[in-house]
Amino acid sequence: MSKSRARLLGPLVLLTGLLTATGVPPASAADLPDSLWFDGTTATTLTVRDGRFVDGLGREVVLRGYNVSGETKLEENDGLPFASVADAKKSATALRALGGGNSVRFLLSWAHAEPVRGQVDTTYLAAVTEQIRAFLDAGIRVYPDFHQDLFSRYLFNKGSWYTGDGAPKWVVEAGDYPQESCGICLFWGQNITQNEAVKRASHDFWHNVGGIQDAFLTTAQRTMAYLAQNLDAQEFAGVAGFDPYNEPHAGSYDSGQTSRAWEKDILWPFYQKFRARMDAAGWKDKPAFVEPNLFWNANLDFQKQEGGLLDAGTLGPRYVFNTHFYDQKAISGIFMWGKAGDGQYSGDFGTVRDRASAASTAAIISEFGHPLAGSVSDKAPTVLKAMYQALDSRVPGASWWSKPTQGGPVLSGSQWQWDIYNGRHHELMNDNPDKVLTEGDAWNDEDLSAVELNDSGTAVLRQDARLLDRLYPSATAGRTVAFTYEDRSRDGSTTLTWNPVPSSLPNVAQLVGSGQYGLLMWRSNGSQAPTELHLPASFPTASTTVVSDLGTTAGLPAYSRGTTPVAVAAEPGGTGSRRLLLTAADSGTLHYALVTNGATNPSASLLAAAKSELSAWAASRG
Template identity: 80%
Template sequence: MSKIRARLIVVLVVLCGFLTVAGAQPATAATPATPSTPSDSLWFDGTPLTVQNGRFTDGQGREVVLRGYNVSGETKLEENGGLPFASVADAQKSATALRALGGGNAVRFLLSWAHAEPVRGQVDTAYLAAVTGQMRAFLDAGIRVYPDFHQDLYSRYLFNSGSWYTGDGAPEWAVDAGSYSAESCGICLFWGQNITQNSAVTKASYDFWHNDYGLQDAFLTTARSTMAYLVQHLSDAEFAGVVGFDPYNEPYAGTYESGQSSRTWERDLLWPFYQKFRARMDAAGWQAKPALVEPNLFWNSNIGSQKQEGGLLDAGTLGSRYVFNTHFYDQKAISGILMWGKAGDGQYATDFGTVRDRASAAQSAALVSEFGHPLSGTVSDKAPTVLKAMYQALDSRQPGASWWSNPASSGPVLSGTQWQWDIYNGRHHELMNGNAGKVLTSGDAWNDEDLSAVRLDDSRTVTLRQDARLLDRLYPAATAGTTLAFTYEDRSRDGSTTLTWNPVPSSLPNVSRLVGSGQYGLLVWRSGSGTAPTELHLPASFPTSATTVVSDLGTAYAPPSYTASTPVGTAPEPGGTGSRRLLLTDTDSGVQHYALVTNGTTSTPSADLLSAARSELAAWAAAHF
């Protein structure tokens, strides 16, 4: 087939159906930091997160930003019985690397309904025990967790042994109850087209949302039993690290009834389901934790023919009991034809701004629980720029070109978990749909996807497959007060090209000189009434010996270890993984503060340069806030 003909087919496919990610690039080796003694910091006080004033808030009253990964698509497979890992030891290895290499402080932890309830009405406690043990590995590493009952294409049991595609989610008995016709997607080049074009998938999804055969009731009962099990088998301190629960991955109606729209489906079927799930959370002992609810998965598609009205517009005020939880993939970039070039500065400012606005209107926090791009295949060359632009949009709604001139419009820093963190990438042994003649080993071993940021090398060491400068990022993990603006120039690479989308402007010559060609982040916040410090995650590329901080609270090159009397200091992250954080302590309330953090110099900057940079930043902050 000619390239032109192939591209025309892709365009037609995109315009008539859902195009999903498929896709990974050569590995970039990285070595985990040597684990250190876990920090006894009183700032990691074991209190759960709550939602207040549209932000995640910890027990010290600080705004919390969750950053991390989905753990993991392995749950979709059968090779390890619907678990993210083959063993607790592998989970521990993955958690340590996720902290030390990936800079994460949170994971979306995938669960399988099929394995939690393999027989109708009977919860498999052995599966729940294994889930709990693997989840504990992340909690013990100081990583917050939010579980997700995952599904794609409703269930693998809809697909025959010779099918091109597969699914995950519902158990076999749930499919048997529906007596669905043989699945077929017709001429489908991408697995996501099954969502709207495979009649078996659309009918099964329809039945679930209408509670036909009692399917939804059964799921809710199993969800309650799962949540109760976690309460009973995690310690109070461990359970405090559980953020909330994502009830259902990427919900879609299947088919709409006559006269029904995507918006009325959300109002009449999806939102009542979330209210029922919320009631099960309360009954299981999760009263203080939010439900992380997803709208119709097409509500924010960036392809017009796919986009449907939604976003839980008729749910009213979500408040503290729910979090607006959504996904974002650039389907134009994935198509290979609808976005010819690569992503650039501010590429997704509008898309992620829409997420901020919808959460704000619902008076709740926002979470982007999935985002990513294929790392192999014909569109993988776009991955470095697409991912950089997505992280940029999580940090601020302003492009780099306008951030310094209009920082007050940055909006809140969004929490997000990248798809995905699968240490078995390229080393799977999955019998697709149980077919011993179709053993999948490459990529993520699921519908030709290849999006994992990591893999195991030949020595079984966890190794990054993406630029560490992109993944291990500076971000405000906990802000003592209210975040006013944040930006981070990671200077990640696209091949041999260093991407710089937010250079320090020439109007700040001393700040520019201090940053040089290094990475930098700048946080502006208004202090609150608590006593805990502001915390920023320090990437491994910010060793203490090469980190410079310029703040109204003080300046420091190679900042000292934190003490209660140190306004600018460093400390280990909780969990003993070797990762580190910067702590900034103010002693006031309602006062504006700023802090520039950079690794741009390898020699001690002069006192005059630090003073001059501080003066420039003070004048800039006074003029723009």
Template identity: 80%
Template sequence: MSMPNSRERVVAILVLLVSLLTQAGTPTASAGQPADALWFDGPAAAVLTVEGGRFTDGLGREVVLRGYNVSGETKLAENDGLPFASAADARTSAAALRSLGGGNTVRFLLSWASAEPVRGQVDRAYLAAATEQIRAFLDAGVRVFPDFHQDLYSRYLFHEGSWYTGDGAPGWAVEAGGYPRESCGVCLFWGQNIQQNTAVTRATYDFWHNAHGVQDAFLATAQTTMAYLAEHLTPAQFAGVAGFDPYNEPYAGTYDSGQNNRSWERDVLWPFYEKFRARMDAAGWRAKPAFVEPGLFWNANLSFQRQEGGFLDAGTLGPRYVFNTHFYDQKAISGIFMWGKAGDGQYTGDFGTVRDRAAATGTAAVVSEFGHPLSGSTSDKAPTVDKAMYQALDSRVPGARWWSDPTGSGPVLSSTQWQWDIYSGRHHELMNGNPDKVRTEGDAWNDEDFSGVRLDDSGRAVLRQDARLLDRLYPSATAGRTVAFTYEDRSRDGSTTLTWNPVPAGLPHVARLVGSGQYGLLLWRSDGGSAPTELHLPASFATAATTVVSDLGTVHGPPPYTRDTPIAVTPEPGGTGSRRLLLTAPGADAPHFALVTNGATAPDPQLLDAARTELTAWAAAHR
């Protein structure tokens, strides 16, 4: 085993120092932080590892990653393969993602074509610009995991008159293969190119078999990129880099004789991930996990598309890998296989499968892409589809059964929604370089339109989806183990408020307290540490209007944090104006509960006490 490099040693020392402060319970600012910074906001809190099948930070707390993909702009040529036209735009996006979208994590897309435009020559100007844009998110208190993105292998497979386009590999990699002129035939959706476009399938097959040395070149560029980031970010910033996604939506292209997706994952895909893992180690990323994706169609919800897989033969992945998958409701997107809207519990089975596969491989899970089109013939389904996906990320139990079976929830899944593109509807992309095909609408890529954000005419970031859906209450850091969590966001489908998890009639005082407001409920077992449990507070939960009913106490309008305040509100790191609820619970392996709602206006103490009595009895029955 090689020795840690200097960058890793510095990060380790910082983590150790903060850990010592934590154990002493001293509310002292960490080195390099403002004097008023809270002691648990140091680099140790940003460090992400995998332990016991869940994400943990350097303070031992269970972590949930929630955020977005930044950004589909990387797929386009107009900004040279960067998510943003400038670092200033990156900062605008990061601040809005934190304050409007409630995110604490981004999957940050990178372009191999832009990083290595000439074979063997990495463009360090591109790496410098990408690093500066990544830094904007890290400084806003947002974790980052980069992704060398690809779709349909490469834009250079497609000619000027093509109906579709791709992204990923550089032009020289395509030229080396001498592929036939691309054609998908009668393809109504761009994704059909994955299996039907001969140029795409052959180029993809060649990559996995390292024809012309293209895979070796990709791995070398990835290592150079990771080493550059480790060298040019400060230790505190680098602590916020969660890991790396080696390859987006892997697919064989074509199988060898007798091969299927399961054997391809085992014999081709997993050896590639092991090579990538070795490159991470060599680049100074030894302590960070690889966010590895199984074969693209292993968890598809169309039976004719689904393929056996999900790393069935990989054994225990352990802390060096994260089970990383995507989920789109292809039935809903097609407009053919699903009539009507999504409903309560629509995706608990699909996301339960993700939980089960991650548990079987002994690691944490992240759903790094999900969402639904916001324009087009099926866009009317988006409010319910996206709500149902978030519901399934929070718990594997439908709302109708949650109160009677909360401990069946499973872990709260980490996720990054597709996507967060501040340029939505304002692009100027020459599709495949064709000046007669200037794309401005939506994502400007294969007629997609997924972004939850845009810039208005004044240049201000505004949401394109219901804020109650996107800016959510969730347990971002739990001091112990989450037992169950649910959140009723009361998001809307047009003028209809969607309530899929009403408080049951058997808890009348809780129901009265919540009223028609939003609410979340967390059950957890404390770890005996001094660091608090943290829940992100949406902007809709104004501090003065937030009510907490917990075994730790009851409070309306939680006060600022002090060492002796068990229930408090404080800003989230990064200075973006977002806030978090802090719950400091005593005792190791002790059960706790906390109901958080914005439904009450000046509730009287008797109502708070009665609600606490009801919840105490309910929680005791569901430990």
């Protein structure tokens, strides 16, 4: 679709989102043209309603994707995720086609946005906008993040073991901070609580010493205003919101102050100020993706601190509960000797669901991952599978078929990270020409990127495609009741099957066989728009089987509105990725759909028998 046509459609898209958000029934979408959801390019504005992300057609949306990218922490590309727009486009296409993502957390640098106090670098913002546009053009939603780790790289000396990113040089120079030192620190994150320079600088930011927090808020507002003014209406509709501040921590607490009190008295007022800046910049209809104290859900007891924005009250639709999760026990190599198993993170991710529900908003886990190199990298296949499993449902695979509706909402998430330059960097650590980093992520010995470029310059996955390119309900026309996906990903030569079809459903088990499968149950809301599931590349159109109350098919027909309740269509962006469309125009009805690539030319009798089993099972469980 041409830019001119996109600009014409943009206002209609925004109006559609406004009508839906203000109470017009989703069924009103029936009178809108197919292009609003089927031409593969048009986004609708995302809002929060009833604790879920909702698009302009009244569908419940799940955001899945990656962080783009830790390259922003480095200086080699001047604080940008990519060296060029061409690289951004290559990355976006690969993320969609290989990684199955429909969204990205897009990292920005305060140091490069405001290199001189009070002066926003519009050259940097222009480059950011063009790189963001590459993802929007690929049909990928974006939520920017002003990223920081250890406050600023300018706190660290040229000979340091570690480095940081975030605040500009002028902030550090004004602070007169002590010589940085972490002492005996085995992991870079220990600097947060052990490095006096990092602690003091963070404390000063939260207390607005020298007006540095005000300066950050002004730069953030100007950045958001620039994006709103330089993306057309259609593109801006694809921007999901903004993450104000990565992994906030007090640095040091005031006398007698607890972590919970710090969140209440310091962090939450900051988010309210940021929210006001969003409104002033033209982002009034987009939520702020706010993070609690980064240690609130740590899975090591000595790290855990009370928090989770417990005293912020009802966050509501203008905020999203946004947190990170890394298995520090597994990363330590000390507190978890074995590998992750079925249901490993059900409790941890269940806590995120519960916290968001109590705050009356949607949740997203905007960072999760595990090292792909080093002494604990052997745990990555199981740790990542368990994390994706917990995003899909809070019920372990062993008990999912007996209590599927206890799974809670399907969680949105962004894996750390998607860096096409992995292993090919040329970063002068802390500007030291004698410390040129090329390996891994080129930042504090990390190596977590799911992607890299091969010798021919083609993007390739560094992890099992069966793990990353997943079936998931990207847009549900109604309310998700239950979802599971058995990816059959590998740990070495071992196939990991944590959710086998039970023997009580023998025909379903025969149909699935040793293949991958997903099962969605949802209750319709009368929308004329279809429910959409991302189809991984491992689900070829001709050999994907769907068994649903809406219809049963071995091989997917192309979508034709009003005639194909079960069909396939291209996903937005022209990347070659596909989506399964399930159309149910009724309201309040419980529907189900099993999607599998396990069977080759299944017989009509097997399909009928499997449908009979699933119908009875859904009726008894829904």
